[in-house]
Amino acid sequence: MTSISKSLATLTAEEIAANTAILTRAGLAGSTVHYSYVGLVEPDKRELLSAGSADRRVRSMLIDMATNVSRDVVVSIAEDRVVSERVLDHAVDGQVPVVIEEFHLVEEVIHRNEKWLAAMHKRGLTDLSTLRVNPLSGGVLSEAETGRRIQRCFTFVQKTPDDLGWAHPVDGVTVMIDVVTREVLDVIDYVDLPVPQEDGNFHLSSWRGPDRQGLKPIEITQPEGPSFTLADDGTLSWAGWNLQVGFDQREGLVFHNITIDDEGVARPVIYRASIAEMMVPYGDPSPQRWFQNFFDCGEYLLGGFANSLELGCDCVGDITYLDAVVADNSGQARVIPQAICIHEEDTGILWKHFDNWNGSSISRRNRRLVVSFFVTVGNYDYGFYWYFGLDGQIEFEVKATGVVFTSAYPGEGYPFASELAPGLGAPYHQHLFSARLDMMVDGLSNSVDELEAVLVPRGPENPTGTGFTQTVTRLQRESDAQRLADNSKGRAWLVTNPGVKNRLGGSVGWVLLPEGKPVLLADEQSDIHKRATYSTKHLWVTEYEPNELYPAGDFVNLHPGGAGLPAWVAADRSVDNTDIVLWHTFGLTHFPRIEDWPIMPVDTCGFVLRPHGFFGRNPAMDIPETTSDHCSPGHDHSAHDHTANTQHENHGEH
Structure with a gap:
């Protein structure tokens, strides 16, 4: 392992844990703060190639789901400290990426909203257990919405737990929700279109029907292992x-x-x-x-x-x-x-x-x-x-x-x-x-x-x-x-x-x-x-x-x-x-x-x-002849034993 490759290697579990410990000690992390992104801060390549090594630094994008305060923070693992911190101005900077909690909370909040319930009832949809809410990034916000953390949501019908809900969109209804305050800001019922009824359950063999017959196995083997x-x-x-x-x-x-x-x-x-x-x-x-x-x-x-x-x-x-x-x-x-x-x-x-x-x-x-x-x-x-x-x-x-x-x-x-x-x-x-x-x-x-x-x-x-x-x-x-x-x-x-x-x-x-x-x-x-x-x-x-x-x-x-x-x-x-x-x-x-x-x-x-003009000639001139029993030097097409080899499988690293 060279110093340069060590400087650029993927973050380890230990480094991720150290990053969290530093941020917690600095008071930047807490029960309501979510880590949206954690990644390696790569050094300037000119400095790295010159010096041969660099400090391992970690960048975190944080969102406090109680206050809507977002931070962009860099820590040094070796120095065990916060190197830089910036609070985002959402109107100018935008928001940090979506966190998992936003996917989970929207359905619970929207299922309780009277205006959305009315839109569903108007369409004859009364069984909440079948109504899936799909949260989607909000795009561009209006002036009145600026600074809020918004998701816009569609609804789909999932008839049973095994059903493919994408087959049954409840089109024409869009819900806008603030995922920090957990408020439904608007339910807009644009148009009443029939919910498609035909199922699309490709994942169920009972729905797909019998498998196609006549396809024989293809085996790919490397008896001596891979070449890398x-x-x-x-x-x-x-x-x-x-x-x-x-x-x-x-x-x-x-x-x-x-x-x-x-x-x-x-x-x-x-x-x-x-x-x-x-x-x-x-x-x-x-x-x-x-x-x-x-x-x-x-x-x-x-x-x-x-x-x-x-x-x-x-x-x-x-x-x-x-x-x-x-x-x-x-x-x-x-x-x-x-x-x-x-x-x-x-x-x-x-x-x-x-x-x-x-x-x-x-x-x-x-x-x-x-x-x-x-x-x-x-x-x-x-x-x-x-x-x-x-x-x-x-x-x-x-x-x-x-x-x-x-x-x-x-x-x-x-x-x-x-x-x-x-x-x-x-x-x-x-x-x-x-x-x-x-x-x-x-x-x-x-x-x-x-x-x-x-x-x-x-x-x-x-x-x-x-x-x-x-x-x-x-x-x-x-x-x-x-x-x-x-x-x-x-x-x-x-x-x-x-x-x-x-x-x-x-x-x-x-x-x-x-x-x-x-x-x-x-x-x-x-x-x-x-x-x-x-x-x-x-x-x-x-x-x-x-x-x-x-x-x-x-x-x-x-x-x-x-x-x-x-x-x-x-x-x-x-x-x-x-x-x-x-x-x-x-x-x-x-x-x-x-x-x-x-x-x-x-x-x-x-x-x-x-x-393109990089090599002096075709760089693949030194590739050896194939020596399998299906191709031999001199193009001998005589009969061969085509007994299939057993598949070689390797789950480890080389």
């Missing part, structure tokens, strides 16, 4: 890759110091990589759901909702699991067993050629290292998969599944939702992620070039009209480096180190290849556009600043907007040949289908990073 090693500090080594695996309550998986071997030299690529925000804006502007825009990292702390994964169900093959340690709302350590899955998987052909001139035929199979975790946030489930390839490629993929957020369907031709079942709607929506990529391509001085495919006009240089070329445009300042993808031009962004040259004299680099799907589909004057400005561009490039961590700002919950990237880039700093961070927006625009009900098959989105 894993150290106690989370440092993972595989096929030339080295990276430190960490976990954060807000972001989930975090990687530090990603390097790749090049002829015995560990060359840096990325200092830190994470998914810093994801936001789900809904496109139904009706009065009962205009506020539906959920920041799953900034409002709900996505990492804290990680699943415990199961071999054979969530992960298949020779699996190494890591537990995740986060803090609960009382400030105590909470362990999520088997939250992180690490394994290798075969991905087909890596490279291949049959040569007609010399008669050679040679191929190599590809595999990749996979580091992943899964979360459930309300109705949706998301898998986050980071892939590291033998050819130097880094890929990130989100697998979105779960249950779509439902509504009553107002009628044929409604322009903002789909009908999934009789009378059951699903509003159109997006899932917009922000990858924070703190680049370090062969050092801290990096630049970004925009690459585009361009037709060369017919003329002396292109007399046949068949010529095309690629333009390279340097992004000089933060004002230049706010870009949209354009697949019609093959637009991509190349991160180079101008001070390091490859063997042909060009700058070494890595290229970001975007999928180029839609960014935020909301009016520029809308509340959500102001709160989630990050999601209006596919690419932002900023000069590195250690406190600039979250693209929509530190405190997203009930924030009026303008924080994060739009505030930072107002300084218009240089991003040419300096220490830079890439912020990449990507995601899904979802027009739900009938086939997405009652549970949605996985849909995917992501991005790719590839070496």
